[in-house]
Each structure stands twice: as C-alpha cells, then as structure tokens.
Amino acid sequence: ESVVYWMRMGDLRISDNRALSLASAHAKKNKLPLVSLFVLNPQDYKAHDRSARRIDFTLRNLASIKDSLAKLHIPLYTITHPKRREIPGQIITFLEQLNASAVYANIEYEVDELRRDIQICKAAKSKGFGAHFVHDKCVVEPGVVLTKENRTYAVYSPYQRAWIKKLNANIPHFLEDCQEPHPNPQSVYENKNIKDLFNSQVPQSIPGFELDxxxxxxxxxxxxxxxxxxxxxxxxxxxxxxxxxxxxxxxxxxxxxxxxxxxxxxxxxxxxxxxxxxxxxxxxxxxxxxxxxxxxxxxxxxxxxxxxxxxxxxxxxxxxxxxxxxxxxxxGYPRVSMGRPYQEKSADIVWEGPALDNAYTDGEQQINPKAELPLTTSESNIEKWKSGQTGYPIVDAGMRCVKETGYLHNRVRMICAMFLVKHLMIDWRVGEKYFMENLIDGDLASNNGGWQWVASTGVDACPYFRIFNPYNQSSKADPTGEFIRHFVPELARARGPELHNPPASVADKLKYPHPIVKHEESRDRAIRRFKNPGTA
Ligand code: FAD
Missing domain, CATH: 1.25.40.80 (Serine Threonine Protein Phosphatase 5, Tetratricopeptide repeat)
Structure with missing residues (x-):
C-alpha cells in the first residue's frame, strides 16, 4: 500500500503545501510510503496557451523539487502523456499499480481541470481509494467570502473589505503554515513497486515548448x-x-x-x-x-x-x-475560463478583424476563429502591437518587454492591453492568448481578469468610456523615460515630452514609426462601439 501526492503546475513547492502536508501526515499515521506524481501533458499546454517560458520554469522547478524530495526518500515520478483525455486513466492505473489507499492534490479551479478531477473522484468511489482535493492556491479559498445573498462578489472593493475581515477573524485557519513532509523510511528503497520510481527523470524540455x-x-x-x-x-x-x-x-x-x-x-x-x-x-x-x-x-x-x-x-x-x-x-463564473465575457452583453461588441468568441477548445481541436474574414489592416495592427511597432512609445516598450523578458509591470500591462482593445478595437481574447503564450507568470484567472478589466467586459471592469490616453499614461508610468529608452533604443536620444510623444520629424530622424492610429479618433470609435454593442 502507499499514499500519493499528485503535484500540479500551480503548487511547485515542498514548504507550506496543504495537499503534500496532509498526504505526508496520512502516510506517517498509517505507516505507508509516500510517493509524489507529476503529469506533463503537451496537449493541455497547447489548449491553455501555456508559454514555453512557463513550461521551462515548471521543469526547472520540478528538477529542484525532485532533489529536495529525494533527500526525504520521497520519489517524484513524472508521466509525460500526449493525450489529454487519457490522463485520468493514466493516473488511475498508476494508483492501482502502487496499491494507493489515498491520493491528495491541491484544487485547480479551471473547468477542464475540475472535470478531470471529477473522473478521479468517481474512480475513487468505485475502486475504494480515498481522493482528497484541498484548497491551497488562495489565502481565503473560493466560496468563503460571499455577498449577503450568498453569491460570489463581482465588485472588488466590498470583496476586499470582507476578505480582510474574514482573514483576521480566523488567522490560524487561513494563514496556518502547513507541516513540512516527513521523510519516508529508508526501507522505501527496498519496496519493489516504489524503487523504480526513483529513476523517473524530469525532462529537460517538452516537444513544442522548447526555449531557444x-x-x-x-x-x-x-x-x-x-x-x-x-x-x-x-x-x-x-x-x-x-x-x-x-x-x-x-x-x-x-x-x-x-x-x-x-x-x-x-x-x-x-x-x-x-x-x-x-x-x-x-x-x-x-x-x-x-x-x-x-x-x-x-x-x-x-x-x-x-x-x-x-x-x-x-x-x-x-x-x-x-x-x-x-x-x-x-x-464562481466558470464561463470566463471558457473564453466568454463575464458581462454577456459585451459578447456583441463589434471587433476589427478576427473575433475569438467560442474559441474555447478542450484541446482535441484547434482554435477555430469565426468565419468572418480578418481585415488586413487589423491583422497588421495586431502584428505591430505584438512586435512593439505601434508608434506609441510606452506601448512599444511594454510589448518589447513582454517579448524579451516574459514579464511586464502591471501599469504597462494595462496600457498595452487597453491600447489593443480600445484603440485598435481588437478582441481582448487575442491579447489574452498572446500574453499567456509569452509571459512566464501566465495564469488564467489573473490574466483573464486583467484583460476583461481593461476590455470593460469583466467584473468590476473599467467603465467603457474611460480610455487611457497613452501619452499621459506614459509620462506617469515612466517619469524618467528609462523604461522606454531601454526597450525602444531608437528613442534613446529623444528628450522630455518628445520621448513619450515623438513629433513626426523626430520620429523620422530616429527611424521610429508614426502612430498606427490616432488617439482621439480611435477613442471615439471605441466609445461608440462599446455603448451600442452589435453596431460598428
Ligand atoms: P506586485 O505588485 O508585487 O503584487 C504582488 C502579487 O499580487 C503579484 O505577484 C500577483 O500575484 C498579485 N497581483 C498583483 N496585481 C494583480 C492584479 N491586478 N490581478 C491579480 N493579481 C495581482 N498576473 C499574473 O500573475 N499572471 C498573469 O497572467 C497576469 N496577466 C495580466 C494581464 C493583464 C492585462 C493585466 C492588466 C494584469 C495581469 N496580471 C497578471 C496582474 C499583474 O499585472 C501582475 O500580477 C503583476 O504585474 C506582477 O508583478 P509583481 O509580482 O511585481 O506584482
């Protein structure tokens, strides 16, 4: 018999890890060996637009965890399986082979992941092992901070006030530092079923997600x-x-x-x-x-x-x-993880170029944008946004920063995101996908939340008529100009306000592009379209 801790992409640590700590306590109490498992699934990464950087970060951290666990005589076994739908079966077979009496994991709240875990729970019932899925990702788990009507808050400020109240009312519960895992006895190395698991290797890379x-x-x-x-x-x-x-x-x-x-x-x-x-x-x-x-x-x-x-x-x-x-x-609102806006009425907003609604895929099919033919200008605008060639220095610096570093400061994320959605009138899902594919911190909940906020389609979102002026935002976010100078070296010699809004003559001299859209015109277009969803 044994106990299995199933590690997920969002809990790559040994300290203060609820599922691992509980699995270890269970194993110790019942004098059973503890085994940890990690499943790598390229189809899943593709379906969720995982960046090669995030996958590489996962593998680097797994290698480090494997070493730390080995010191506790706990094997970390990795399964790399190409077919997403077969993962639950793979896990059940693994549990059967180890004669596991219980499996522990931290909950992943995304729809596909919950569906997968339900299959494990069903198998647990029919096959007689314990399946324990516990909250770990949040400080205060979903379902605890609710409105008077027992609903999920859709406005941040009252949520945050209720959140801190709840937290302070029961600090030992919410902030408990989980017990470190206990070492397995040395004898696990003699256990025929477990011995081989120590040989499992963490791959250096995953095909399709290699970093140069x-x-x-x-x-x-x-x-x-x-x-x-x-x-x-x-x-x-x-x-x-x-x-x-x-x-x-x-x-x-x-x-x-x-x-x-x-x-x-x-x-x-x-x-x-x-x-x-x-x-x-x-x-x-x-x-x-x-x-x-x-x-x-x-x-x-x-x-x-x-x-x-x-x-x-x-x-x-x-x-x-x-x-x-x-x-x-x-x-609370799973539709947001299926490519749909929180505010349903905004599904009718008319975008320039490819619309990505109903782009949700279970990983078996490729994303299939609506049949609507993309306009050449919008396609080219998307490319200019991605490569930092919009003629708006702060947007270009931000987008080049994403490409070069896989990270971006929050304020500049907002400026770049709002520019795509409101100035270029490109569907926010195009930007959401691009950020996920490039950021090292890509996280569905925060990324989707951020994009739906700037697009005025989400919970407590920015009002549709509040459209950032990229020039004013630029001097506030980058008062010294160092950020722009670093990522847009063509502008290194521009001085004062010219750095944030280069006049045509300066731009020509420095070989920097002219703005691809005019701020006022595009702001008016966005207000018009957001005010009247369904009309262009
Ligand atoms: P700090 O300012 O030090 O904040 C501490 C932590 O709080 C962060 O590490 C993060 O976990 C959390 N946090 C901070 N701001 C936010 C926020 N607005 N929403 C949710 N959590 C927040 N964050 C991600 O972790 N992953 C993403 O994929 C992501 N995509 C985003 C997309 C857009 C369009 C926008 C506007 C924001 C996005 N954010 C995302 C939120 C935020 O930009 C980053 O968390 C922050 O910039 C990370 O830098 P930091 O760790 O120095 O944050």
Missing amino acids: PDDRKRMDLAWPAGEIAANEMLRRFLHTKSRTSQMVPSNPLADGAEDSPKHSRLTAYDADRDNADKDTTSRLSPYLAAGIISARACIRATMPSTKNAHVESGRWVQEIAWRDFYVCILA
Missing part, C-alpha cells in the same frame, strides 16, 4: 528556480530599497541590494508601485503563479511577529487579494 538557448539562459538568470529564490525575492521586496536602474528583472540571488527596512519597496509600494522605470514591485508573480511560494507565506511575511498580530490592509496585501478575487471569479 539564449532565452533559456535569460529566464534562468532572471527567474532562478526553487523555493530559496522565491523566498529571497520576497525578503528583498520587504527589506530592500528599489534600485532605480533595475526595471528589467534581474537575478534576486545576486548581490547588490542593501537592507533598508524603513524605505523598503514594501513601505514605498503605495507611492511607487505604478512606476515602471525602477523595481518598485515584488516580481513574485512567476513564483506565485507556479506556487513556488504560497500566497499565505506572502501575507504572513507582512505581519508583525507580535502575538495576536492582524493583517493590515496595505496596498500590497490588497494586490494579493486581487489575485484571490480573480480565482473566486473563475470558480
């Missing part, structure tokens, strides 16, 4: 794998000052940051967080998305170490609450 060697090197430097790196990233955010010239993610383990608790990035966060020209934020998103650090640990780290301490609702804590909020939306 230079990109891999860059990702490895900027986002080192493992819990130590994630914890160091958090420590630096809490205790060190922003380094002005560090707008590009850099190795958190390298020297160079001095402790300055009074003027740390956390204490300056409220004032500085919208500045993309220095490292004002934590850059923990890749680690949180992959679960290399728990959201609980982030909140705990902001609390004073005194007895009966409470969680203060500071700006940064509120960002973690946004993360929980979007997971609740995904769980």
Whole structure:
C-alpha cells in the first residue's frame, strides 16, 4: 500500500503545501510510503496557451523539487502523456499499480481541470481509494467570502473589505503554515513497486515548448528556480530599497541590494508601485503563479511577529487579494475560463478583424476563429502591437518587454492591453492568448481578469468610456523615460515630452514609426462601439 501526492503546475513547492502536508501526515499515521506524481501533458499546454517560458520554469522547478524530495526518500515520478483525455486513466492505473489507499492534490479551479478531477473522484468511489482535493492556491479559498445573498462578489472593493475581515477573524485557519513532509523510511528503497520510481527523470524540455538557448539562459538568470529564490525575492521586496536602474528583472540571488527596512519597496509600494522605470514591485508573480511560494507565506511575511498580530490592509496585501478575487471569479463564473465575457452583453461588441468568441477548445481541436474574414489592416495592427511597432512609445516598450523578458509591470500591462482593445478595437481574447503564450507568470484567472478589466467586459471592469490616453499614461508610468529608452533604443536620444510623444520629424530622424492610429479618433470609435454593442 502507499499514499500519493499528485503535484500540479500551480503548487511547485515542498514548504507550506496543504495537499503534500496532509498526504505526508496520512502516510506517517498509517505507516505507508509516500510517493509524489507529476503529469506533463503537451496537449493541455497547447489548449491553455501555456508559454514555453512557463513550461521551462515548471521543469526547472520540478528538477529542484525532485532533489529536495529525494533527500526525504520521497520519489517524484513524472508521466509525460500526449493525450489529454487519457490522463485520468493514466493516473488511475498508476494508483492501482502502487496499491494507493489515498491520493491528495491541491484544487485547480479551471473547468477542464475540475472535470478531470471529477473522473478521479468517481474512480475513487468505485475502486475504494480515498481522493482528497484541498484548497491551497488562495489565502481565503473560493466560496468563503460571499455577498449577503450568498453569491460570489463581482465588485472588488466590498470583496476586499470582507476578505480582510474574514482573514483576521480566523488567522490560524487561513494563514496556518502547513507541516513540512516527513521523510519516508529508508526501507522505501527496498519496496519493489516504489524503487523504480526513483529513476523517473524530469525532462529537460517538452516537444513544442522548447526555449531557444539564449532565452533559456535569460529566464534562468532572471527567474532562478526553487523555493530559496522565491523566498529571497520576497525578503528583498520587504527589506530592500528599489534600485532605480533595475526595471528589467534581474537575478534576486545576486548581490547588490542593501537592507533598508524603513524605505523598503514594501513601505514605498503605495507611492511607487505604478512606476515602471525602477523595481518598485515584488516580481513574485512567476513564483506565485507556479506556487513556488504560497500566497499565505506572502501575507504572513507582512505581519508583525507580535502575538495576536492582524493583517493590515496595505496596498500590497490588497494586490494579493486581487489575485484571490480573480480565482473566486473563475470558480464562481466558470464561463470566463471558457473564453466568454463575464458581462454577456459585451459578447456583441463589434471587433476589427478576427473575433475569438467560442474559441474555447478542450484541446482535441484547434482554435477555430469565426468565419468572418480578418481585415488586413487589423491583422497588421495586431502584428505591430505584438512586435512593439505601434508608434506609441510606452506601448512599444511594454510589448518589447513582454517579448524579451516574459514579464511586464502591471501599469504597462494595462496600457498595452487597453491600447489593443480600445484603440485598435481588437478582441481582448487575442491579447489574452498572446500574453499567456509569452509571459512566464501566465495564469488564467489573473490574466483573464486583467484583460476583461481593461476590455470593460469583466467584473468590476473599467467603465467603457474611460480610455487611457497613452501619452499621459506614459509620462506617469515612466517619469524618467528609462523604461522606454531601454526597450525602444531608437528613442534613446529623444528628450522630455518628445520621448513619450515623438513629433513626426523626430520620429523620422530616429527611424521610429508614426502612430498606427490616432488617439482621439480611435477613442471615439471605441466609445461608440462599446455603448451600442452589435453596431460598428
Ligand atoms: P506586485 O505588485 O508585487 O503584487 C504582488 C502579487 O499580487 C503579484 O505577484 C500577483 O500575484 C498579485 N497581483 C498583483 N496585481 C494583480 C492584479 N491586478 N490581478 C491579480 N493579481 C495581482 N498576473 C499574473 O500573475 N499572471 C498573469 O497572467 C497576469 N496577466 C495580466 C494581464 C493583464 C492585462 C493585466 C492588466 C494584469 C495581469 N496580471 C497578471 C496582474 C499583474 O499585472 C501582475 O500580477 C503583476 O504585474 C506582477 O508583478 P509583481 O509580482 O511585481 O506584482
């Protein structure tokens, strides 16, 4: 007999991991060996637009986890299986081969993943093993913070107030630091069924998701794998000052940051967080998305170490609450994870070029955009947006940053996303997909939430008539101009306001493109179309 911990893409850590901790306690109590399992499924990654960067990050972290688990004599067995629909069968066979009496996993809230887990639960019932799926991703799990009518909140501010109240009312429950897994006895190496599992290898790459060697090197430097790196990233955010010239993610383990608790990035966060020209934020998103650090640990780290301490609702804590909020939306309104807008009426908005509604696929079929023929201009505009050639410096800097680093500062994500949706009138799902395919922190709940917010189609979304002026946004988000200068080197010699809005003569001289659309004209078009869905 044995107990199995099934690790998912969003819980790549050993510390403070609910399912792993529970599985280990179960195994110890019943004197059974603990085995961990990870399933790699390229078809699933394709269907969910996973970026090669996120897959590479997953594999790098798995390799590190495998080593740590081996020290506890716990094997990490990996299955790579091409057919998505056959995964539940593969897992059940594995559990049978190990004569598992129980399997533990942290819940994934996306529709396909829930459907898959239901199959495991059904098999557990008929075959007589225990299937335990537990909440771990959020600080306060979906279904706990509800409106008076017992519904999922669709507006953030009251949600956040209720969230912090709930959290502070039962800190030991929500912020409990889970017990570390116990080591398996040495004798697991003599167990015939388990011995071979130690030989299972974590692949170096997955076909179709390989990174080119230079990109891999860059990702490895900027986002080192493992819990130590994630914890160091958090420590630096809490205790060190922003380094002005560090707008590009850099190795958190390298020297160079001095402790300055009074003027740390956390204490300056409220004032500085919208500045993309220095490292004002934590850059923990890749680690949180992959679960290399728990959201609980982030909140705990902001609390004073005194007895009966409470969680203060500071700006940064509120960002973690946004993360929980979007997971609740995904769980409460599953249509948003199937390519549909939260606000159903916005499904009729007339987009330029390819519409991606009903693009949801279960991974067996390819995405099939509506038969509507894409306009050449909009296709070319999409390409210019992706490659950072729109003639709007802040948009171009942001989009080149996505391409080069796999990461983008939140304010610039908003500016780039709104430009695509409102200025170019391109379906938000085109941008959502592109971000997922390129970001290292790509996460369905937060990415979908962010895109539906800027597109005014989501919960508590930006009002349709509030359209960012990219020039004003540019000088606010990049007051020194360092961000634009770094990613758009053609503009390095432009000075003052010309950097944010280069006149035609300057653009020509510096070989920088003219704006592909006019701000006022496109804003008026967007307001017209959003006000009257269904009309062009
Ligand atoms: P910090 O400012 O240090 O915030 C701490 C953590 O809080 C983040 O790591 C993140 O986990 C969470 N957080 C912060 N802001 C948000 C937010 N607006 N919504 C949800 N969670 C938030 N975030 C992702 O993790 N994955 C995505 O795929 C993603 N796509 C986005 C797409 C768009 C169009 C927009 C506007 C936002 C998106 N975000 C996404 C949210 C946000 O931009 C990033 O979480 C943030 O920029 C990460 O940087 P950081 O870790 O330094 O954040």
